[in-house]
Amino acid sequence: MKICVNCNIELRPLENGAWFESMADFGGYEIRAGDIWHCPECGLKVGIGMADKPIVRHHDPDYQDHRQRLVDSGDTLVQHWQHQKAKEAAKEKTCP
Numbered sequence: 001m002k003i004c005v006n007c008n009i010e011l012r013p014l015e016n017g018a019w020f021e022s023m024a025d026f027g028g029y030e031i032r033a034g035d036i037w038h039c040p041e042c043g044l045k046v047g048i049g050m051a052d053k054p055i056v057r058h059h060d061p062d063y064q065d066h067r068q069r070l071v072d073s074g075d076t077l078v079q080h081w082q083h084q085k086a087k088e089a090a091k092e093k094t095c096p
């Protein structure tokens, strides 16, 4: 059971089979399948239930092609960082 502690209500499944891309300082690290649940009251969304094994990792030669196929298929791809500091550092590298 998953509960929104702001609204005191159970979260509901929103999208099964979304993709989650773990980000490193050099870019995408790996992509795993997972699910997105949400709170029907406040709209909070969470990514949960990640697959044990990634479908592609950064050292795979076709990483970017594989990633692009997921995006082109219309599936949801959520990029995520381990913590706020890493996310901010990545933005500084990519933004002028």
Ligand SMILES: [Zn+2]
Pocket (backbone or CB within 6 Å): 004, 005, 006, 007, 008, 039, 040, 041, 042, 043, 044
């Ligand atoms: Zn809520």
